[in-house]
Amino acid sequence: MKRKLTMIQAITEAMDQKLADDSRIMLLGEDIGVNGGVFRATEELVHKYGPDRIVDTPLAEAGIIGAAIGLAMNGKIPVVEIQFLAFIYPGFEQIVSHAARMRYRTRGQYHVPMVIRTPYGAGIRGPELHSESVETFFAHVPGLKVVAPSTPYDAKGLLIAAMEDPDPVIFLEPTKLYRAFKQEVPEEMYRVPIGKAKVVQEGSDVSIFAWGAMLRVAEDAAKQIERENGLSCEVIDLRTLYPLDRDTIIASVKKTGRAVVVHEAHKTAGLGAEIISIINDEALIYMKAPVKRITGFDVPVPQFSIEDDYLPTAERVKDGIMETATF
Template structure:
């Protein structure tokens, strides 16, 4: 049986079902208990599981993450909520120096099985530091997995898989589309495998790689340009940014001979640069045009009055498709 859920509803159900199934799973974060979290992702869970498993923490990201590492080493499975991605930076030392290195440091004797959930991205009219896309920080760190759902079905399945993973997972939730649409979500528990991309539209003229809220931008642009020009775009939702699904990326580029990457993070040294490097290493001879990036700009995410000018748009993506195909 399935129901139509938003992304936020799918995330709540994933946590609820894992907490019911496994007594080791517990939640930690600021205002996640009585208030149900800043986006209400944990609403109702403290009433069901109590304050010992849904823990309201102080405003101290280093303490939240550090405590969760200790809990993970003691046999618990912590699921941390950081209110906004840019707020995570006080906890970076704990994440990078300890959680990510635990398996390596102990030669496999211990691991920090935990999930750090956090909304990210612009488009919600948030003030400074509420709209950042700094996924590269974590994808550059060995020992971490970095996961980004783009729809309710994947949000539930990826989060369940992340909670069950023995290593730390950074689970980035695109705040702009938390409640933007609903999709069918099965009632039962299911898993979407980490490290596996999904081709959401087949095509033969150009491959478009995106994730999170940019999937909807890429899909809309692809549909419009097919109607206008007849060009068929292959749209690939990466879903996991580390480890990347290298095979799906390369197979798609070999098929189309062209590639476009869409992400809202800053252009310089973003994930798009790594994808270009991968394509150049393994599929250069198949390319019929240089790989193009449509991204945010190399400036801090601006205040909400000009926020839309920062984000990649359908118009910019369509321009990129045309420039790539007509090269």
């Protein structure tokens, strides 16, 4: 049966169903028990599963993630909630030095099946440390998988897949989309495969790559540009940021010959640069124009009064599409 859920409801349901399905699953985080988490993603779960499985932790990200690594190596599957992505920095060393490389370091004797959930991105009128988009930090680290859903359907399916993955997964939740819209989501458990992008809209003139909250911006721009200029845009939701779905990226640009990448992270060394490199390595001779990046700027996320000027908009994306189309 399908019902319409918001993204936050879909995420809660995924955790609820896996907690019931697998006794190894446990949740750790700040205020995730009685309070239900800062965005209420874990609301009521402590009453169903108890404080031994829904663990309220001290305000200590290094300790939360370090404890989760130890639990994962000893038979549990911990799902960590970090309140905001930029709060993860105190636990960064635990992630990159231990979680990501434990299987390599032990030659496969130990795995670290854990998920780190964290909201990210601007557009919610929060301070800069509540609004950063620094996915590149984690996509650079071998041993981690990095996921960023754009819809309630994908959020549930990807989170279930992440909780069943034998390796650590960074699960990035676009804060702006938590309650932005509802979508039909199956009641039963299902999986969306990690590492597979989704062609949201078929097109023939230009490929647009996006993820998270920027997917809706890309879709809006594609609809407007088709209506106003008659250009056919192929819109692709990457969904997994590491490992990237190279096959879908290359197949699309071979078809269209043009590409635009949209992300709200800083431009320098953002994932857009890696996508351009993949295209240059494997499909350069098919390209009719340079790849265009529409991104955030190389500054901290500004205060809310000018936050909208920082984020990519449909107008900026349309300008990028026209620049590639008229090259």
